[in-house]
Amino acid sequence: xxxxxxxxxxxxxxxxxxxxxxxxxxxxxxxxxxxxxxxxxxxxxxxxxxxxxxxxxxxxxxxxxxxxxxxxxxxxxxxxxxxxxxxxxxxxxxxxxxxxxxxxxxxxxxxxxxxxxxxxxxxxxxxxxxxxxxxxxxxxxxxxxxxxxxxxxxxxxxxxxxxxxxxxxxxxxxxxxxxxxxxxxxxxxxxxxxxxxxxxxxxxxxxxxxxxxxxxxxxxxxxxxxxxxxxxxxxxxxxxxxxxxxxxxxxxxxxxxxxxxxxxxxxxxxxxxxxxxxxxxxxxxxxxxxxxxxxxxxxxxxxxxxxxxxxxxxxxxxxxxxxxxxxxxxxxxxxxxxxxxxxxxxxxxxxxxxxxxxxxxxxxxxxxxxxxxxxxxxxxxxxxxxxxxxxxxxxxxxxxxxxxxxxxxxxxxxxxxxxxxxxxxxxxxxxxxxxxxxxxxxxxxxxxxx
Ligand code: PHE
Numbered sequence: 001x002x003x004x005x006x007x008x009x010x011x012x013x014x015x016x017x018x019x020x021x022x023x024x025x026x027x028x029x030x031x032x033x034x035x036x037x038x039x040x041x042x043x044x045x046x047x048x049x050x051x052x053x054x055x056x057x058x059x060x061x062x063x064x065x066x067x068x069x070x071x072x073x074x075x076x077x078x079x080x081x082x083x084x085x086x087x088x089x090x091x092x093x094x095x096x097x098x099x100x101x102x103x104x105x106x107x108x109x110x111x112x113x114x115x116x117x118x119x120x121x122x123x124x125x126x127x128x129x130x131x132x133x134x135x136x137x138x139x140x141x142x143x144x145x146x147x148x149x150x151x152x153x154x155x156x157x158x159x160x161x162x163x164x165x166x167x168x169x170x171x172x173x174x175x176x177x178x179x180x181x182x183x184x185x186x187x188x189x190x191x192x193x194x195x196x197x198x199x200x201x202x203x204x205x206x207x208x209x210x211x212x213x214x215x216x217x218x219x220x221x222x223x224x225x226x227x228x229x230x231x232x233x234x235x236x237x238x239x240x241x242x243x244x245x246x247x248x249x250x251x252x253x254x255x256x257x258x259x260x261x262x263x264x265x266x267x268x269x270x271x272x273x274x275x276x277x278x279x280x281x282x283x284x285x286x287x288x289x290x291x292x293x294x295x296x297x298x299x300x301x302x303x304x305x306x307x308x309x310x311x312x313x314x315x316x317x318x319x320x321x322x323x324x325x326x327x328x329x330x331x332x333x334x335x336x337x338x339x340x341x342x343x344x345x346x347x348x349x350x351x352x353x354x355x356x357x358x359x360x361x362x363x364x365x366x367x368x369x370x371x372x373x374x375x376x377x378x379x380x381x382x383x384x385x386x387x388x389x390x391x392x393x394x395x396x397x398x399x400x401x402x403x404x405x406x407x408x409x410x411x412x413x414x415x416x417x418x419x420x421x422x423x424x425x426x427x428x429x430x431x432x433x434x435x436x437x438x439x440x441x442x443x444x445x446x447x448x449x450x
Pocket of ligand 1: 025026027028029030031104230231232233234236238324325327328
């Protein structure tokens with residue numbers, strides 16, 4: 001399909017380009033770094049099952065709502081709500097999204113920088129000489145406490161995201177994802193085979209796939225729901241913005257299903273890489289946020305071809321982080337292009353540099369600023385907490401309420417069914433978006449307060 005000539009914002013070149021770019025946003029540190037460690041902390045198989053229910057009952061309907069709002073208005077989150085409900089408080093959802101993009105990318109850039117650092121460190125072999133996971137953990141702790149190194153790698157990560165976004169949706173984001181996403185999938189398959197053939201790997205498969213329902217508590221359900229949200233890039237207009245570059249010929253429902261399936265498949269695949277390896281090594285699955293950065297290098301150290309495996313893994317993690325980082329940056333950039341009238345170049349350079357600067361204190365939170373705390377939280381924790389635990393759930397819930405009750409299911413359905421696309425499960429979607437989704441997300445949100 002040729003690129004539709006529309007306005008200076010640009011359009012996706014093909015349906016697959018869009019699906020891959022949106023999957024690139026969804027698949028990121030959330031899948032590769034966060035999903036395995038919280039699955040490990042929350043009992044394995046049972047958590048995975050609840051997570052899957054959350055993805056399909058809550059995440060999928062909200063994603064379709066965001067794509068629909070985006071394509072209907074062809075605008076950034078602020079412009080979209082303004083176009084549909086001018087001069088109302090609903091526009092606040094859009095502003096919240098732009099702010100969330102700013103905040104999330106500021107610390108996401110720091111963790112993205114860690115992944116780049118570990119590619120380099122794998123080459124120099126310094127992460128491949130560990131006798132135990134404890135040594136690897138210490139090495140990681142020392143690395144993230146080094147201000148110069150952390151900030152340089154954060155700058156490198158931000159620079160890569162900016163270089164891609166500056167080329168625009170078709171030239172930059174889409175082309176990058178078209179190559180990167182399939183590569184990611186293949187690399188994961190190779191790693192999975194490597195992991196599954198380690199002696200003792202089956203214990204890990206059992207932990208990961210056989211649910212122990214005694215482990216399910218209300219707090220486990222809440223964690224699963226929150227993770228579904230973060231992993232699918234919902235609640236801040238990232239998917240709305242990507243949908244705004246869709247032409248009317250595309251089928252929104254099938255694009256939604258593809259993106260949700262790809263994101264879920266990658267998360268599940270990453271689990272099949274990590275847990276067999278963790279159990280084969282006699283390691284602890286509930287290790288926590290350091291799982292990827294401190295346990296896996298120890299795993300690689302004891303493997304044949306460890307250097308190669310380590311480089312492949314961290315390249316993979318960096319790819320996943322960059323394709324998510326560019327979607328976060330694109331939300332803020334699209335706002336300045338559409339609403340403020342900046343050129344893409346000016347928007348990317350200005351916004352990118354400010355987000356980088358805002359991220360520096362987050363990067364220093366594990367070293368020189370580790371004692372600078374407010375209510376017992378470091379700068380990194382505060383920014384992460386405000387954005388991920390407050391802005392995303394609130395944004396998602398309000399988007400669902402807006403589409404379900406204010407803009408209306410009928411208008412949304414009209415947009416979805418443009419060009420005679422049939423929306424077979426329209427009634428189910430209407431029910432989910434009006435009742436199930438707002439109530440479920442409100443539940444997560446309130447749980448943060450009580
Ligand atoms: N979904 C991304 C991940 O899993 C993170 C993200 C959240 C990206 C919100 C954009 C918007 O890493």
